[in-house]
Amino acid sequence: MNPVQHPVVRIQQLGDYVDQTVTLRGWLYHKTGKGKLNFLQIRDGSGICQAVVLRGNVSDETFEQVKALTQESSLAVTGVVKAESRAPGVPGGFELDVRAVTVYQIADPYPITPKEHGVEFLMQNRHLWLRSSRQWAALRVRAVIVRAIRDWLDSHGFLNVDTPILTPAAAEGTTTLFSIDYHGEPAYLAQTGQLYNEANIFAFGKVYCFGPTFRAEKSKTRRHLQEFWMVEPEIAFCDLEGLMEIEEQFVSYIVQRCLADCGPELAILERDTTHLQRVSPPFPRIHYDEAVAMINRAAAAGELVPGYPDPVPAIEWGDDFGSPHETYLAAQFDKPVFVHHYPTQVKAFYMEPEADRPEVCRSVDLLAPEGYGEIIGGSERMSDPEKLIAAIARHQLPQSVYEWYIDLRRYGSVVHSGFGLGVERTVAWICGLDHVRETIAFPRTLTNLRP
């Protein structure tokens, strides 16, 4: 029996071929032998299918070949698709009653077994780990999230205008940047496209940039990468309140799209989706003042940070929140929560101070539930050129470097706002992963540059 005589199908489509003879091409994910009966779990990138090889249904030569297959051997199997409730797989419920097998390669002993492994080992073998079902599922959800991001923005009047990755200076003074040699001149890998986005809205009205950003922070936590992807929408004629409305529509769409399109993937990840199903506008909004009061009430009562053995630390008005504060705040709500009007002094120079209360600014962070932390940071931008020049001076930044940015306020300034959404944290939240390293194919963490 020649495999090429039958349609070559992907496992995802198997349900359309019940009782037909087809060929699958892929890799052996797992094998259990029962004497004259062998069960092969075959991956092809689109799903996992159980193939049943019974001695007598295939040639003796083929049967011996199957017994010799190792994990991750590449092969093609031809047989009849059967609806079979006992069959595991993605999608489950179908199996292939095998009649012929073509082995492309017998794989060397595969280092990643179905048993447990440590993080260090898995990261050293990331190029192979990607094949494991949980990693496969998370990266497929990531792809859907990216698609949802673009679909929502593209269909709501935003133009994708990407911004440079090689930049001459820091957008926000404090963060550590990766520096490179730009033909003898120091340059840096971008940590945000925001300033360029602000130029772009004066040409296009509503824009977004979407790409990798770089932070050379010595951060070694489940929420941090050195290289991560961020989508940054920026909107002309939009104030803080308008911004929050856009953010909650946008995030809700992303979540609902994943629930609709990623059922099998979320099942593999064993994600409890009850929290996610509640994600719809409006999201709760709390003022920084109120957040400080909530934290200090919890601190006084000796409450613990959810998920940690430590008590909620008290905070003084004017300080930025630490991770334990954000974790505590987010846990008080069952939806993402907006925290707005942070103190001006802890935020970036370009954020618009509140007119009748300049010690707070028109900024807003969105905190994800279940301990996933800040997934969005955004603000209304300063639109008056004189106030912007003063803010640049107050932050001891060189005005000459920002002349082009000040120009944006000299030639038709308007109220405008924007935000940045971190893709990896969003993926971690929606997938219920405990570390962002599993949300991107080749994560760059503090200690992982290779593979």
Added chain:
RNA sequence: UCCUCGGUAGCUCAAUCGGCAGAGCAUCCGGCUGUUAACCGGACGGUUGUUGGUUCGAGUCCAACCCGGGGAGCCA
């Protein structure tokens, strides 16, 4: 940078008071017609992160260093 936990077979781990370094998985051989991380029998597998020290004797105790995990700060 700081705090904290760890490093023993390819992988995941065990080793009592300082006294012969041991299991499971993977791999190889044999058995099994419904397996779901199958199961049963056998084989193979070790410079205990590195260097130095204490001791009759160190995986175990001491010191320094290297590597990794989690967290703080900072951030998305």
